[in-house]
Amino acid sequence: MARTTRRRTVAPRSEPIKRQAIVIVHGQGEQRPMGTIRDFVHALWQDNPQLDTPEEAYPRPRPIWIVPDDKSGLYELQRITTPEHNGRRTDFFELYYADLLNATPMRNLWRWIRRLLWIDPAQVPKHMRWPWVVFWLLTVLAVMSTLAAVLALPQVLDTHWYDRFVSPDAWRGHAISITALALILLPKFFSPLSFIKRIPRFLLMLVITIGILDSFSWNGHVANLMLLGTLAYLAATLLLPYFGDAASYLSAQTETVQSRQGVRNRGLALLKALHEDPEYDRIVVVAHSLGSVLAYDLLHILWREVGPTKDNPPGPDALAAFSALDDFVSNAPSQAWNSGRIAQYQALQWKVYEALRLQKGPAGSETQSGWKISDLVTLGSPLSSAEFLVTDGSADFARMKTERVLPTAPPQAYDETRGTIYPDPQKGPVAHHAAVFSVVRWTNLFDRIDSPLFLLGDAISGPLSGADRFGPGISDRKVEITWGRLGWRLFTHNFYWTDTSPADEPPADHITAFRDAVGLERSAP
Template identity: 40%
Template sequence: MARKKQAVIVVHGMGEQRPMGTMRTIVDALWTTDRSIKLDDPQNRDEDGNKSWIVPDIKTGSHDLQRITTPAMQDGCRTDFFEFYYADILDNAKLKNLWRWLLRVIKVRPEYVLERMVWPWTALCFLVVLILWVFLSVLFLGVATQFDIDLWSEAAKQARLSVPGVSFLGALCLILMILVAARITSLRWLLRWPSYAVIGLVVYYLIFLTEDLTLRTLVVSFTILLSFATSLVFLPYLGDVAGYMGAHPDTVHGRHLVRDRGLQLLRRLHEDPAYERIVIVAHSLGSVVAYDILHLLWEELGPTNENPPGQKVRQALADHDHLVLELNKRYGAKPWSDADLKRYRDVQSRVADAIRAQGPVPRKDGRKSRSYWKITDFVTAGSPLSHAQFLLARGAHNFGKLKKERLFPTAPPQVFNDDFGVLYSNDPIDFVAEKPIPQTRTEWAVGAEHAFAHHGAVFSAVRWTNFYDKHHPFFFWQGDVLGGPLAGAGRFGQGICDRNVEMTYERFGSKSRFVTHTLYWTDTHPDPDKVSTNVRLMRDAVNLKGA
C-alpha cells in the first residue's frame, strides 16, 4: 500500500533571511542531491539531481512562501516542503532590543555560564563594556573641555606608565582572570565587575592620562569603528534573538505573532488528510521558536485532556513510561547508551504510530476534531537552546525547576508524580474482582476511561535529533559557538540524539572551520562523488525514505 504524503517544515534561523532561502538549500541537501532515493519514475531525475517543483500554496499565509513538492518515490510517498518564515515580524526595534539583551547578558551571574561558554561569553561582555566605557569617557571629556576642567593632574603626569605597558598589564590581568574563572567556578565573579573595572582603568588612562592627542583620537576612532562593525555583524542576527528571547512589554506582541503564524501553518497541515507525517527542521533561533510551538500545539492536538486518547494510545504511552522508569533506575543522571537510546526512540515512534492510527477523536467538549497529532521528528541544528540555563533561565537550579514545572518540555518528559509517568488519570481506582490487580497506577490508567498524557509530554511521541559543531575551547570562532549539545539530565533530557558534526570547508586554498553555524545542510566533502557526514546524518534524521 502506497504511503500518503509527508510534510517537512523548515524554520529558518536568525538574521535578515530571504523568503524560501533556507528552505531551498535544505531541499537541495535532503532531496535533490540524494541519489540513494528510489523514484517511482526514473525520468524525474536528471543531471541536476532529483526533480522538484515550486507550487503556489496558501497554507503558510503568505504568497511569498510557496511549497516545494517532489515526485513520488517507489513506495508512492511524496514530500512537500514548507517554510515557516518569521523574520519580517522581528524586524522592528532591533537596535533597542539588541542593546537591552546585551546589557542583560553582561549582568548574568558568571556561575550560571557553562564552562565551554566562558571564553565567548567573556569576549562578548568585554566588547560591550569597552564600547560603553569609551562612550562615557568621551562624553565626560567633552563636558570637561567645555567647562575647562583639568583632568590631567601633575602627580599623574609624573607617575605615568607607557601606553604599551598599560595595555600589556591590562590584557595580562584580564587573561589571568579568565583562566582562573574558567577552572574555578567559585571565582567566576572575577569575570564581572573586577574585569569591567580593569577595562575602565585602561580606557581612563588612554583617554585622560596621556597628552598624546593622536593616541586619544585613535582610541576613540577605533571604538567607533568597533561599534559600527558590531552593529553590522550583530544587529541583523542577534537583534532577532533579542526580539524573541527577551520577554519585555514591547516584544510580547511580536513573540505572539511569531508563534501564532507557526501554529496556523501546523494546524492547516494537521487538518489536511493528505499528510500522514510531519517533520520539523529548525536552525538556530528557529529551533527555539519551533520548540515553543511544539509545546503549545501538543496541548491542542496531542492525546492530552483536550483529546482523550483511546486504549491503544494509552497502552503505547504506558509502554513509554515503563521503559523510562527502567532506564532511569539503571542510569540515573548518567547518559544513556546508544542501544538504550535507540530503544527509547523506537518507543516514541510507536506512540506516534498509535496516535496516527487512532485518527481524530471526540474532544473533551464533545466536538469531533478534524485533526490529530502527526509530527514524528524534530531536527534542530546550531540551537541556542544549548545555553538555556543562562539565556532562558537564571542558572542550572532555576532551569531544573522550570523543567519540573513543564515550562520547558524534555525528552523523556517529566513524570506526572511518583505514581504516574506521562500517562495519568484522575479517576478513582476501582478494582474489579474478576480482573487482576494492576502492579502500578500506570497499568491501571491504560484501562481507565479518563486517562491521558500531560501537557508537557510532547517528546513522548516526537523524536528529537540535534546537530552541533563543537567549537574550539579558546578560539571559539572555530566551529559553531551558537549551538551545542542538548542531551543530558542537566539539559533537555537523555532521550535526545545529539550529533556532533565537525565541519571543515575549503577557504583560500586551505581547510577552515571558521564560523560553521550555517553549514549544517551544506555538503563540504571535497570529493563530489561522496557526501559529507553532516548531510548524510541529516538525511537519516529527517528520513524521507521511511527506512
C-alpha cells in the same frame, strides 16, 4: 516510590506514509523569504544519494515544483513539492518570521545585553565563559574607544586633515589602499579576473585599513576612529539584526510580548493547517539556531491544543504504545543513556506516533484526530545554553523542567507512580500537557568546540541530551564541519545543510547525519 506499570502489546497495525510535510524554521537575522528553504531542499531531496534506487532515472538535481502555498499565510512564500518517490511525496514549507522581529527597539536589545553582562559569573555555563569574557572585553573596548574619541574631538577638529591626505608622504598608503580595493572590484566587472576572488576578502580589507593608516602617518586618532567605526559597523550588521531577533524572542518583557505572540501565532497556524490536512501522514520540523527555540515552543503549545490530552483522548492502540514507552522509561536510569538506549527509546516513540497518526475521529468519520509530527531536528541550537539565555540560571532551569513548563525527552513523570499517562476523572487515561517528546523524536546536530578558540566550529550550538539539559532521550550528533578551499573551521553555524565536501567526493559527514535525522523515506524506527 516505584512507579507502577503494566506492560501492554502494541497492535501491529500500520499504513504506509504516502505524503509528508517538512517544515523549515530559519534562524535569526535578516532572512529573505524562500532564501533558506531552497538550500534545504537541495540537500535533502535534489542531491541526496541516500534516496537512489537501481531503477531510478532521475537526473541531478532531482526535479521539484514550486506551487502557491495557502497554509503559511504569506504571499511571499511558496510550497516546494517533489514527485512521488518510492510511494511517497514530500512537500517543503518555510516558517518565516523575520519580518515580525525586524523592528527590534534598541531598548529591548540593550536590556538583553545588560542582562548578559551583569549575570552572575557562576551562572554562566562552562562552554559559554570564553564568549562571555570576550563579550565583556569588546564592551569595555567600545566604551574606552568612544570616550577617547569624545575627549580628542577638539584636537581632531583642529587638525588639517586635507593637507595630510594630499601630502607626498601619504602616496604610499594611497597606493596600498587603491590596489587592495581594485582587487576587490575588478573580478566583479571583469569575469576573466575571477581567479582573484580566491584571495580572502577579510585579508584585502585588512590591507585597505593598513593603507589608510599609513596615509595618515599612523595617527592614533585615526586608528581609534577606525576602530570605533568597525565596532559600530559590527553592531549595525551583526548585533542588531542577529542578536536583536534573539532579544525580541528570548526575552519575555512587556515590549516583546506582542512580537513573541505574533511569531507563535504564525507558526501555530502553519502547523495546525498541516495537521488538519488529511493528505499528510507525517510532519517533520527542521529548525536552525533561534528557530529551534521557536520550534520547541510551538510543539509544546500545539501538543496542548491538538495532542492526546484530555481534550482529545488517545485510543486503545495509542494507550498501549504509551504504556510500553512508560515501562521503558521507568526501568531505565534517569542519567545519561548510551546510543543504544536512545535508539530503543526513539523506536518506542515511533510506535506511539504510528498509533496516533492512524487514530480516527468520531465514529463514522474518516478524519484523523491523532498526532502527525514525528520528528524535530535542531541545527546549531542555542538551547544548549538555555540556563544562560532562556532562564535565570541552572536552578531556575531545573525547576521549570520539574514543573513541566519546559518539556523534556523523556517527559517528566506525572507523579511518583504515573509517567506520561494519567487517569482523568471525565476522559479516562490521557497524556499530560508536557508529554510532546513521548511522540516526537528529537535529533540535535551541533559542532561546538569547548576551548578558548570558540570561533572555531559553532559556539552557539551544543549538546541537548542529559538529565541536566533536556533529558537523556535526545539523539545528539556531534559533527565537524569544514568549509572553503582551505578547510576552514571558522564559525560553521550556517553550514549544517551545505555539502562542503569537494566535487566528485562523497557527501560530507554532517550532511549524511542531517539526512539520516530527517529520514525522508523513513517508514520504521
